[in-house]
Amino acid sequence: MKTYIPEPEVSGAKKWFVVDAAGQVLGRLASKVATVLMGKNKAIYTAHVDVGDYVIVVNASKVRVTGAKATDKIYYRHSGFPGGIKARTFTEQMKRDSTKVIRLAVRNMLPKSILGRGRLSKLKVYAGDEHPHDAQMPEPMTLGGKW
Numbered sequence: 001m002k003t004y005i006p007e008p009e010v011s012g013a014k015k016w017f018v019v020d021a022a023g024q025v026l027g028r029l030a031s032k033v034a035t036v037l038m039g040k041n042k043a044i045y046t047a048h049v050d051v052g053d054y055v056i057v058v059n060a061s062k063v064r065v066t067g068a069k070a071t072d073k074i075y076y077r078h079s080g081f082p083g084g085i086k087a088r089t090f091t092e093q094m095k096r097d098s099t100k101v102i103r104l105a106v107r108n109m110l111p112k113s114i115l116g117r118g119r120l121s122k123l124k125v126y127a128g129d130e131h132p133h134d135a136q137m138p139e140p141m142t143l144g145g146k147w
Contacts, residue, residue, distance in 0.1 A: 006044045006051055014122075015053040016138035018131070021102065022062040024143060029063060030105035032143050037110065037119045050115060054122045056138055061098040061127040065090060075104070099125040 017036060021029055035041055039051035065073065073090040093101055102125050110116040124133065 004044070006046055006049055016056065016133065016136040017053060017141040018056040018058060018133075018138040019141050019143065020059050020129075021057050022059040024063055026063050026065050026101065026105055029057075029143060030102065030109055032141075033057065033102075033123065034106050034109035036141070037106070037122055048115070050118060052119055052122060054124070054136070054138075055141070056131050056133055057102055057123070057125045058129050058131055059127075060102050060125050061094065063094075063098070063102060075101075098127050 019029070019033065033055050036055050037052045039045050039053070042051055044051055070090050075088045075090070075093045076085060077087075078085045088096070090101070103120075103123065106123055107116075107120055110119055124131065
């Protein structure tokens with residue numbers, strides 16, 4: 001029996017999913033979204049071929065974290081100059097740009113390669129409940145149990 005490897009034309013029919021992040025825990029949401037972006041929820045998953053689907057995350061400003069992460073979780077960035085490190089807590093980052101919180105959580109769960117960066121471009125995150133992707137007819141994705 002030969003190993004099945006999907007061709008890019010076969011995996012070309014990409015679905016669109018929409019996820020409501022209101023009240024969801026950040027890490028659990030990000031792991032489910034990363035799984036769909038990579039295509040691990042499909043039977044034809046192959047690590048070196050992009051078989052994942054598009055994911056739209058709405059209500060990013062209503063995502064939550066557990067425990068003391070709201071004050072203890074720190075987002076760092078660096079200007080590239082000596083002493084140029086800056087830091088923000090989770091609460092400060094949510095007030096400033098809540099979409100970046102979800103994007104960073106999903107990015108850190110994807111492979112650190114060209115393929116991972118390509119998969120991240122299939123993630124669309126919006127702070128409110130409106131999105132401009134109605135023409136793609138996204139299906140709602142539930143996060144509980146098997147999906």
